[in-house]
Amino acid sequence: MAKEKITTSNSKPIAMLKVLNPFHIWALGVGIVLVGEFMGWNFTVGKGGAYASLIACWVIGLLYTCVAMIDSEVTSTVAAAGGQYTQAKHIIGPLMAFNVGLYLVMAYTMLCAADALVVGDLMKSGAEVMGYANLDTKPFVVLTVAFLAWLNYRGVFATLTLNLVITFLAFTSLIVLFLAVDPLHQGVVLQHQALLTDLPYGWIGVVAALQFGMWYYLGIEGTCQAAEEVRSAGRSIPLGTMGGMMTLLVAATITWFVATGLMPWQYLGQAVTPMYDAATLLGSSQLQLMLFVATAFAAIASANGCINDASRAWFSLGRDRYMPVFFGAIHPKYRTPYRSVLFLVPIAISFAFTGLLDQVITFSILSGLLGYTFMTFNMIKFRKMWPLGSIHRGYIHPFHPIPAITLLTLCCATYFATFLGYGASLLSIMAFYILASIWFVLRRYKFVKRADQFTMPWPRPKGY
Amino acid sequence: MSKNYTPPKQGMFGQIFDTILVLVLVYASLMVPLLFKAEAKAEAAAANAAAVVKVSWESLGQNEIQQQQWVKLGYDPEKAATLINSRFDYSIDPMMLIITILVVAGYFIFMLKVSDKQYREVIREKFDNK
Structure with a gap:
């Protein structure tokens, strides 16, 4: 495929480099998400108990399998930076695209802030073990985001190669932990019979747990952001994304199994670093050190992938004038969206410094959820406007429209889950997107070149 | 055949203003739920203060x-009681639920309708005005 020409703010045509393979896509997707197995997933236990967490893990796993199937088909056909944003632009329209771009930027920037906070908290825990109490976490938050932004500024290949290595090491640590707890012999290390209880809130707790169940997989759809930088989008995106989903399903189940066999659910439901705590409970300093390093690696890999994805989404919004065109520039030497990378650094740090971790996480989750809801309309319209055979698709997902309908049903259930306990946050975040939409229609859209919003070499869509 | 739309150029001041406006909206939406939470926290603190009793592992049902x-994790009954007794309230306010459904559904309906109108304009310019 020929490189797509991209016009920078000074009108010099530069394209991003096509250097990535399916392993990089796997690393991008799993790298962003894997931190969710080390922290965050356990809030499902707090909302509904241990069994509710397992049910949420599988039900939300189904939601994300639908996301991966739909995304693989549309992204392998609309291979451009911005991922779902570019899809929305070509299939639904500018206002939807603007909102999808914002979902991506907010979901990833806030997730990056949460990751940096985890690195800071982990350093504090490590310092306490070594006898240094009250370590200030702020410098670690700044250093983490600044170092990763520098890496992203310098080039995508090195960025995602780093993710490949540290994500693989973090995933391996979960396998080692699983083997270390002697999983085949109950009562030796694992104590499920004594620690697992009935559903503390009944079945409504199971529904409520779906909200944080998204942490098991949140961000896997970020693989689409690299569509413009892979050598073969039709092969790499489906392989990397579906392979990533399989990895995450295994990792999520292992994580639940180990943690619930070691900790009372009331503790687990609010723990900041549950897997590190699990290793601490085993009494092995080597395992403790391994999980300390692995949790840090998982958080760094996630923050790294988030900077990569958020900057590409912000860049795409700028390139199309949905946001100021200043951000739509590519570095002439490194071929990265450098202005967007630099702009998001202080934003991510400021989110981290608000101290509103649960608010930041809820914003990230809800932005992701709004994006998945969009995918259902997007998929139905995509097949209607360009039926199979009318354009070349890199991958065709089976059983259409069952995945789209399943996804919409599960999204509605997850909105209800968020309403249970986080209703005010849900309305507040919706207010943000509604106000931003009104602002876009009344002010921002006048700067957008209409015909430039459709760049794919496709025939006129049916019905238009 | 109609003429393609030519957008105005935006100056640097306008670009900075638009960027800051979006950021202000984000921070505001992060802060607003805190007002509700502060109220709920005050109520919870009052309830806890009224219910201070001597706890044991048995009374906590462990x-x-x-x-x-719990002990390996560094907790004694008093410390663990805070976590064990902390519960979500899942009682549903029907009015709030209806408002939330209307807000989410209304948002998507508004967005799909306006997007469709804008999309038709894009397609017309792209395919009719070559």
């Missing part, structure tokens, strides 16, 4: 293994 794990 079996022998659970007690062992």
Whole structure:
């Protein structure tokens, strides 16, 4: 495929480099998400108990399998930076695209802030073990985001190669932990019979747990952001994304199994670093050190992938004038969206410094959820406007429209889950997107070149 | 055949203003739920203050293994009681639920309708005005 020409703010045509393979896509997707197995997933236990967490893990796993199937088909056909944003632009329209771009930027920037906070908290825990109490976490938050932004500024290949290595090491640590707890012999290390209880809130707790169940997989759809930088989008995106989903399903189940066999659910439901705590409970300093390093690696890999994805989404919004065109520039030497990378650094740090971790996480989750809801309309319209055979698709997902309908049903259930306990946050975040939409229609859209919003070499869509 | 739309150029001041406006909206939406939370926290603190009693692992309903794990995690009954007694309230306010459904559904309906109108304009310019 020929490189797509991209016009920078000074009108010099530069394209991003096509250097990535399916392993990089796997690393991008799993790298962003894997931190969710080390922290965050356990809030499902707090909302509904241990069994509710397992049910949420599988039900939300189904939601994300639908996301991966739909995304693989549309992204392998609309291979451009911005991922779902570019899809929305070509299939639904500018206002939807603007909102999808914002979902991506907010979901990833806030997730990056949460990751940096985890690195800071982990350093504090490590310092306490070594006898240094009250370590200030702020410098670690700044250093983490600044170092990763520098890496992203310098080039995508090195960025995602780093993710490949540290994500693989973090995933391996979960396998080692699983083997270390002697999983085949109950009562030796694992104590499920004594620690697992009935559903503390009944079945409504199971529904409520779906909200944080998204942490098991949140961000896997970020693989689409690299569509413009892979050598073969039709092969790499489906392989990397579906392979990533399989990895995450295994990792999520292992994580639940180990943690619930070691900790009372009331503790687990609010723990900041549950897997590190699990290793601490085993009494092995080597395992403790391994999980300390692995949790840090998982958080760094996630923050790294988030900077990569958020900057590409912000860049795409700028390139199309949905946001100021200043951000739509590519570095002439490194071929990265450098202005967007630099702009998001202080934003991510400021989110981290608000101290509103649960608010930041809820914003990230809800932005992701709004994006998945969009995918259902997007998929139905995509097949209607360009039926199979009318354009070349890199991958065709089976059983259409069952995945789209399943996804919409599960999204509605997850909105209800968020309403249970986080209703005010849900309305507040919706207010943000509604106000931003009104602002876009009344002010921002006048700067957008209409015909430039459709760049794919496709025939006129049916019905238009 | 109609003429393609030519957008105005935006100056640097306008670009900075638009960027800051979006950021202000984000920070505001992060802060607003805190107002509700502060109220709920004050109520919870008052309830906890009224219910201070001597606790034991037995009164907290913890079996022998659970007690062992709490102790390994560095918790005594008093410290663990805060976590064990902390519960979500899942009672549903029907009015709030209806408002939330209307807000989410209304948002998507508005967005799909306006997007469709804008999309038709894009397609017309792209395919009719070559």
